[in-house]
Amino acid sequence: MKKRIDITAIPELGTSVGMHGSVKQKEVVGPMCLGIVVAIVIAF
């Protein structure tokens, strides 16, 4: 039988990196809002 480990018990990195385009807070008016818009447009 295969050994499986509960994924929630496996250590995570101290540096958490979210998915592309995700943000924690709203941006002050700057370059990111435009960058993400370009990326999203290209994705679709």
Place this chain on the structure above:
Amino acid sequence: MIAGAALAAWLADPESQKRSYAAVEDCARRWSRKPLMTELERMLAALPDPTSAAVLDLARGFMDKSDEVAALMEELIAASAKDPFFRPPFHPMSSEVHNGLLLFHNPALSIALGVSGADMVAAKKTTARGASSINFSGVTTMFRYLKAGGATISFWEAPPITHSFLASQAGECRLTGRRRIEDGEEIVIDGRYQSFIIEHVLSDMLYFQAMVRPDAAPLAAEYDSKTLAFIGASSTDEASSRVQMMVSLLRTMEREDALPLIEESLESPHFYTRWHIMRELLAMDADAALPALRRMAANDAHPEVRAAAQQTLELFFEDEAPPLGKLKCRA
């Protein structure tokens, strides 16, 4: 949206619809064959070393052809005036503070022409609620302001984002300058350590924006605009994020037949993707994952990945615990 009698008439007339679509397709065909577009594609493909600086130079060449870009815009405006159902054959882009068209796109370079309305910027600033961020995009972006709108911009820097980025050492960002920008000015922001904020603007800003992907950092970093402290990171690599989500889905679906493919994706250049995939592999088949886990613990380029792999070995694989001689005395 164009509502009312004009829309009703257009919807009821298949010939009108065909004419609208044909005009869009004709415009797309002609402009995709113009030297403005084909020359840039050709020069990008011919670059012996597509560094961000080399790609940036080609983007400048595109923007210098202002007569050709103006001709394109005049044609789009004329076609839109003639037929309200004509849609420019370029991806529309819009956010809270700007509207634009994506004029050119290539894996290495995207060029857009956009407008940031003074009222849009003012509305965003006056209606802002809650905490906000200064973002370091991780990619090089060039702005050429055809109309600067009397804008004042503040410039910011943070510790450089590298492939061995550690949140614990991301520190704080800092203000490096603030000044008014002028019509025709060009600003290059190396998003690996630079950012900017539009502080205020007197009239609409019209500008080219070029996003250059070679040499991009693995992640974008976000700093709180009040405390200036690092608060989070997100991937700059859309494909890598999609791979992560697909691997998680495959594990949830118990698709063990996909294990060989999943193991291949452990070669990702991004530390966070490598560890994400390793966790999924361990959850699917820990014994199959063990050789790669050992290699990660010994050799991975990122210190947190090495540490997490070693901790995992010690937690879940009895034979992998450190030799007794290396254990610290807890007495």
